[in-house]
Amino acid sequence: MWRRAHRSARAAVLTAVVLAGCGGGHKTTRSNGSVASLGTPVAGRQCPVSRPGGNLPAGVAGGGEGEIGNSGLATYIGQGATVFVGGGIATGSALGFAQPDGSIFAKFLWVRDFRASGVLRVTGRDLFNPGERLVALLRQPTGPAGEFVPSHLVFRTSGCWQVNARSGPARLAFVVRVLGRDGT
Numbered sequence: 001m002w003r004r005a006h007r008s009a010r011a012a013v014l015t016a017v018v019l020a021g022c023g024g025g026h027k028t029t030r031s032n033g034s035v036a037s038l039g040t041p042v043a044g045r046q047c048p049v050s051r052p053g054g055n056l057p058a059g060v061a062g063g064g065e066g067e068i069g070n071s072g073l074a075t076y077i078g079q080g081a082t083v084f085v086g087g088g089i090a091t092g093s094a095l096g097f098a099q100p101d102g103s104i105f106a107k108f109l110w111v112r113d114f115r116a117s118g119v120l121r122v123t124g125r126d127l128f129n130p131g132e133r134l135v136a137l138l139r140q141p142t143g144p145a146g147e148f149v150p151s152h153l154v155f156r157t158s159g160c161w162q163v164n165a166r167s168g169p170a171r172l173a174f175v176v177r178v179l180g181r182d183g184t
Contacts, residue, residue, distance in 0.1 A: 045128055045160070047127070047159075047160035047175065047177045048127075048160075048175055049080070049081035049082070049160075049175050049176060049177050050068055050077065050081050050174035050175050050176070051068075051081070052065070052066050052067055052068050052077060052078070052079060052081065053067075053068065054067075054068055054069050054070050054074070055069075055070055055071050056069045056070070056071075056074045056111075057069060057070075057071060057072060057073065057074055057111055057112070057113035057116075058071075058113060065079070066078045066079050068081075068172070068174050069111070069172060070170070070171075070172060071113060071115075071170075072112065072113045072115055072116040072167070072168075072169065072170025072171070072172075073110065073111070073112055073113070073116050073120075073165055073166075073167055073170040073171070073172040074110070074111045074172070075108050075109060075110050075111070075165070075172070076094060076108070076109065077094060077174060077176050078093040078094045079093075080093055080177075081174070081175065081176050081177060082094065082176060082177045082178070082179060083095075083096040083104065083106045083153075083155065083176055083177070083178045083179070084096055084178075084179045084183075085097065085098045085104055085179065085180050085181040086181055093179075094106050094107075094108070094176070095107070096155075096178065096179070098180060098181055099154075102156075102157065103154050103155060103156050103157070104154075104155045104157075104158065104178055104180065105152050105153065105154045105155070106152070106153055106155070106178075107150065107151070107152055108122075108150075108151045108152075108153050109148055109149070109150055109151075110122075110148065110149040110150075110151060110165065110167075111148055111149075112141075112147065112148075112149060112167050112170065113170065115168065115169065115170065116167040116168045116169070116170035117167070117168040118167055118168040119140055119167065120138055120140065120149045120151075120165065120166070120167040121136075121165065121166050121167070122134070122136035122138065122151060122153065122163065122164070122165045123136065123163075123164050124136070124153070124155075124161050124162055124163040124164060125161070125162055126155075126156070126157065126159040126160065126161055127159070127160045127161065127162055127175065128159055128160050129157065129159060132156045132157055132159070133156070134153055134154065134155060134156075134161060134163065135153070135154040135156075136151055136152075136153055136154075137151060137152040137153075137154070138150075138151040139151070149167075155178045157178075158178045158179050158180045158184060159177075159178055160175060160176075160177055160178075161175065161176055161177075161178055162174070162175050163175075163176065
């Protein structure tokens with residue numbers, strides 16, 4: 001009974017987070033009014049972004065509304081698998097924030113199934129500039145697996161980024177396009 005109530009609460013929280021700052025359409029609107037679709041090049045190259053969906057952990061609402069995951073681990077990447085400075089619910093992208101040093105950070109909420117125990121580790125790299133590495137700032141849960149894990153992911157530059165997450169036996173990898181305020 002407790003697990004069913006906990007799963008329902010997790011689903012409600014994830015849905016609220018998505019609706020509050022991360023949901024919407026299939027395209028990303030740039031600040032200049034043009035629209036970036038899933039096939040928009042980054043630095044003149046096609047970015048093989050991941051499609052939202054998958055076999056999400058039990059109790060996670062959505063599946064096709066911008067969440068990506070498997071039976072052990074999930075997060076929100078937006079319908080267009082894009083982190084966009086100035087993005088959010090109206091653009092169908094994850095909201096990014098420009099930093100003075102040129103990097104872009106975005107908030108990612110990870111959902112772990114009860115089987116995904118242990119420390120959540122998140123790494124990543126720019127596919128077009130392999131020397132560029134992702135910085136993940138995570139607040140590790142103190143309770144049992146099955147809790148949310150909030151994080152800030154810092155992308156050093158705009159580009160095409162592969163993100164890898166693992167928690168116990170659960171693994172999740174996806175590719176997102178990261179765009180600055182000007183849509184590049």
